[in-house]
Amino acid sequence: MAEKENTVKSRYHYGSNSLDLTIPSDVVTSKGINPGDIFRLIVKEEKGNLVLQYERVYKTKV
Numbered sequence: 001m002a003e004k005e006n007t008v009k010s011r012y013h014y015g016s017n018s019l020d021l022t023i024p025s026d027v028v029t030s031k032g033i034n035p036g037d038i039f040r041l042i043v044k045e046e047k048g049n050l051v052l053q054y055e056r057v058y059k060t061k062v
Contacts, residue, residue, distance in 0.1 A: 032059070037056055039055060039056050040057050
């Protein structure tokens with residue numbers, strides 16, 4: 001699978017201490033990501049860099 005690189009900015013999630021990361025629209029379209037899809041977040045450090053890896057575990061029906 002070829003890797004695609006995008007840059008996203010973290011933003012405050014209104015009313016909480018969590019942050020949101022936006023999935024770029026071209027990725028949403030090409031990968032068929034829908035509102036309500038559920039992702040598992042894996043947090044790791046590699047060579048001193050923070051790596052956030054998301055894995056879709058449930059795909060909603062449209």
